[in-house]
Amino acid sequence: xxxxxxxxxxxxxxxxxxxxxxxxxxxxxxxxxxxxxxxxxxxxxxxxxxxxxxxxxxxxxxxxxxxxxxxxxxxxxxxxxxxxxxxxxxxxxxxxxxxxxxxxxxxxxxxxxxxxxxxxxxxxxxxxxxxxxxxxxxxxxxxxxxxxxxxxxxxxxxxxxxxxxxxxxxxxxxxxxxxxxxxxxxxxxxxxxxxxxxxxxxxxxxxxxxxxxxxxxxxxxxxxxxxxxxxxxxxxxxxxxxxxxxxxxxx
Amino acid sequence: xxxxxxxxxxxxxxxxxxxxxxxxxxxxxxxxxxxxxxxxxxxxxxxxxxxxxxxxxxxxxxxxxxxxxxxxxxxxxxxxxxxxxxxxxxxxxxxxxxxxxxxxxxxxxxxxxxxxxxxxxxxxxxxxxxxxxxxxxxxxxxxxxxxxxxxxxxxxxxxxxxxxxxxxxxxxxxxxxxxxxxxxxxxx
Numbered sequence: 394x395x396x397x398x399x400x401x402x403x404x405x406x407x408x409x410x411x412x413x414x415x416x417x418x419x420x421x422x423x424x425x426x427x428x429x430x431x432x433x434x435x436x437x438x439x440x441x442x443x444x445x446x447x448x449x450x451x452x453x454x455x456x457x458x459x460x461x462x463x464x465x466x467x468x469x470x471x472x473x474x475x476x477x478x479x480x481x482x483x484x485x486x487x488x489x490x491x492x493x494x495x496x497x498x499x500x501x502x503x504x505x506x507x508x509x510x511x512x513x514x515x516x517x518x519x520x521x522x523x524x525x526x527x528x529x530x531x532x533x534x535x536x537x538x539x540x541x542x543x544x545x546x547x548x549x550x551x552x553x554x555x556x557x558x559x560x561x562x563x564x565x566x567x568x569x570x571x572x573x574x575x576x577x578x579x580x581x582x583x584x585x586x587x588x589x590x591x592x593x594x595x596x597x598x599x600x601x602x603x604x605x606x607x608x609x610x611x612x613x614x615x616x617x618x619x620x621x622x623x624x625x626x627x628x629x630x631x632x633x634x635x636x637x638x639x640x641x642x643x644x
Numbered sequence: 645x646x647x648x649x650x651x652x653x654x655x656x657x658x659x660x661x662x663x664x665x666x667x668x669x670x671x672x673x674x675x676x677x678x679x680x681x682x683x684x685x686x687x688x689x690x691x692x693x694x695x696x697x698x699x700x701x702x703x704x705x706x707x708x709x710x711x712x713x714x715x716x717x718x719x720x721x722x723x724x725x726x727x728x729x730x731x732x733x734x735x736x737x738x739x740x741x742x743x744x745x746x747x748x749x750x751x752x753x754x755x756x757x758x759x760x761x762x763x764x765x766x767x768x769x770x771x772x773x774x775x776x777x778x779x780x781x782x783x784x785x786x787x788x789x790x791x792x793x794x795x796x797x798x799x800x801x802x803x804x805x806x807x808x809x810x811x812x813x814x815x816x817x818x819x820x821x822x823x824x825x826x827x828x829x830x831x832x
Binding site: 425426429430498500507511514515517518521522523524525526527528529530531532 | 664665666667669670673674677709710711712754756757758779781783817818819
């Protein structure tokens with residue numbers, strides 16, 4: 394093989410699709426993918442089952458607004474969210490993304506979940522696609538600190554485990570919250586980044602955002618050990634350095 | 645390479661499709677982090693950047709994405725593995741690479757997810773024969789050359805007859821970090 398062909402083989406930039414919820418993990422996975430390859434689309438499964446094993450549900454309707462803020466096309470795919478059958482829906486969504494965008498691989502925000510990552514790996518293997526998990530096995534506290542250091546603004550939109558309480562709902566992840574989560578990890582064994590389903594998040598801004606999200610109206614719903622920060626109205630706002638900002642609003 | 649007089653430095657070799665690739669976060673960084681947590685001093689290099697491994701005390705050959713077999717096509721660049729006498733651990737594609745360089749066969753065989761590994765021979769790395777749950781993410785099965793001994797059924801683990809060279813088809817950095825701990829603590 395001559396040197397030109399060797400270099401071409403290693404220089405090829407892949408077209409990728411990111412499994413996307415608008416939460417911190419899928420957004421940060423997208424960020425890392427954009428640094429290395431070409432992200433052609435975001436793929437969002439909208440589950441009708443709030444207890445879905447695979448797919449994030451709180452404020453999933455805002456994923457489109459986050460995608461718009463980043464400036465990447467989003468493919469939305471509905472699923473009844475029935476365990477295992479939703480994998481067929483995911484497979485169909487990926488096939489459609491390949492047809493529309495020519496993607497060669499899938500990116501996920503999986504960190505620890507062998508359940509989630511194995512199933513997506515199998516789908517990719519069957520479809521002869523690459524599969525990337527750029528947050529895999531990352532230290533969760535280091536990861537939260539990294540999010541802030543890279544300029545992401547992340548709020549908590551759901552808490553689903555004791556002792557996470559109403560005070561977390563709508564709060565931004567900052568150094569103080571990370572310290573609190575670290576303490577709760579030591580005392581109660583919660584996963585600080587919510588990998589065990591303890592909490593869900595929404596990203597409002599970050600280095601890959603052309604525009605940022607502004608929450609205009611939201612309600613805190615808390616009962617027992619579970620709570621949701623339901624965003625009723627949000628819009629995109631301009632960012633310095635990013636012209637071409639039309640205001641879009643979702644109510 | 646950084647080292648003091650008594651330091652043991654482990655070379656963590658990235659076998660992914662490109663230096664600094666998106667796969668590095670998944671197949672190299674978790675292994676490197678586990679080795680560091682076990683007290684090791686490490687250097688991370690991509691296999692295409694490696695000129696001479698002789699300054700290192702131990703080597704870990706990392707895994708790759710299921711579709712990524714480029715390093716197996718470039719095995720000629722890694723022929724030093726044939727002569728390596730110090731501790732070496734191949735993980736997933738890294739194990740397949742050792743097997744291939746030593747003359748064995750690398751055949752298609754996708755294995756994804758948690759599954760038991762049945763250890764059939766006692767070794768310093770894996771301990772006594774028993775079953776352990778392990779995370780699998782590989783697309784090969786191995787036909788071992790005579791120089792390698794099967795340590796776990798279906799060649800999920802092997803070692804060299806006369807050198808501290810090990811291969812694991814499963815991923816020890818997921819749920820089995822004790823194996824990387826033992827590799828760090830084993831003698832130079």
